[in-house]
Amino acid sequence: MQEINIIVILGTAAMLFLAIGIIVFIVVYQRKMFAKQNQISKIRLENQEKLIKAEIDTKEREQRRIAQELHDDIGASLSSMRFIVGKMDPKLEGVKELGATVSRSTQSVRRISNDLLPHVLEELSIKEALGNLVNNLECIPIDFTYTSDDNDYSFLEKDVQLAMFRIVQELINNIMKYAEAKNVTINLSRSNEGIMIVVSDDGNGNIPEQDTLKHPRTLGLKNIQSRVQYIGGSIKREKNPQRGTKVTIIKPLV
């Protein structure tokens, strides 16, 4: 009998020891695994960020080059043609039409180059560019209101300003496509947190937040996401208390 007692006690002790050993092993091993995994995903994320930055940079640089050449070369040539037309006798056949065509072409060149690279942003800053963006939307049956504080934003890098501008452009596109909103307000401000843009609408709040089967990648959501990453900022979507959606983009200042 004594033997059985000893076997039971020793055996139980051994089992308990083993169980606790397993638990300790799991905790230690898990922590190591996690640290390793963490590092791997961090590296992957960094690479991804670099890739996105390079992609955006390349695209915008190419667009900028085309826009400038359009504007400077073709634009100047077309404008100078106006002088030649001006010297011609207006009574001659086709001179008036020629003048009108040249004028229209100049406007097209300006519009295209502005789409590729917003002139206002390039020459002034995001503050004026957003105002211009909203102004140009006046023919749409949505009431846009744009406000900004008195700060100067031209100290920001042009690339960053352009990325922020594109985000707002994309957000407005989505609102026009999906939200059925009547009023949209856009606010640009600077605070301790950094540069903040708030785009708020009073629509149905049905703006998809992710690419889904129903809206596969047509949304430019990827564009928004990658540009938010590009500026090293954050984006927050929330429902407005009454109706619609409020999107806040913050670019922290270092």
Next chain:
Amino acid sequence: MKSVTIGIAEDQEIYRNGLVGMLNGVQNFKVTIVAEDGKDMLMKLKGNEPDVVLLDYRMGGMNGVDTAKKIYRRHPNVRVLILSMYDAHEFVIRAIENGVCGYITKDDDPKEIITAIESVISTGYYLNDRTSRILITRMVKSGQVQPKFETEEAQFSNIEVDVIQLICQEHSTYEISKKLYKSKRTIDGHRASIMKKINAKNVTGIVMYAVKNNIVQV
């Protein structure tokens, strides 16, 4: 009759040549300075001030508005016109804010350039329909935020409120007169009347009153 002397700063050669050709073809007009960009223009202006200077907005070295600002400070007698491809409101406003007397776009009829120069010579400024509309829209928009001055002790007319707001934004009397399309003397009159109403001795008094009574937002 004294001829009108004109300076041109434009970085696109093809357009510059066309412009010089056209302006020299006009009776009484004489192009005296041809510059490639803003810096070039500022250099050539020394000792050789023309009546009117035409500046492109977008130029390699120094852009049109920055140049205009410098000209306004260094050569107050020279009138500046901006001649640009750009037609966005923001450019027009930025140009006017920097002491430019008129804004023409390159896709307007070239004859308008001649009209503009003549107008600047005779009246000191040139505003076409587009520019006027832009400026008026902006004024209406900024006027949408109506300050509550009826309840205050002193009563101001609308124009006086505009003047107070502009003073608070650190605009000079000349700038205010430009913005409100009044002569400098009229603005001075308004300013005196405001100071009398609130018993202020100088501009600081006006600003303090305005801030205290919510006429301007700080």
Next chain:
Amino acid sequence: MFSIIPSALVGGIVYKRLNRSLKILFWFILVSIVWDAMSYYCYLRQLSNMALLNLYPLVQFGFIALIYFFISEKKYWKISILIMSLILYLFSVYTIVIMDDIMIFNSLQRYVEGIIVITICIGYYVQILRQAEYMYLEKTPFFWLTSGYLVYFSGTLLLFLFARLIFENDPGGYHWNIRQFLQIGLNMIYVVTFWLGCKKLTS
């Protein structure tokens, strides 16, 4: 025996914030209390509580299997648990009905139950090691619960295996204290599990 009350209290207070598995754990604890009370009643009335004692492992294992069934979304995991439950129940029926009498302490059944629960615990460990999604395991309720079961069933495994021999020689002796001690430890782990379980969901 009363050490289980705090875990039931804590579980009841935070019940609404618990997930499905932890809610099952709470019901398991309630059933255990009732079961214990019934055994105690039988003991007071001088009735044999052996039938209750022999059926308890089936109830206990049923709840544990359910808890772990809902822990993972993996299909092979769910199927394994079902298969193991089936084995245990078939084996229990065999031991109780065919091999033994229900009125004799069924030590073999308890032994097999212990081995299967230990297997499930280790299977759960392997799964969290593969996922590597928690930085601090000691903050996840199920890690605590699993560790509690692992220690409890490892510690009682031999006790139950030799239970009959021990009973015959020394009924209600020291070895029973070992089981009591492990039970108290497990009950404390239940409290920790509920506490972490409700915190995790709120944060």
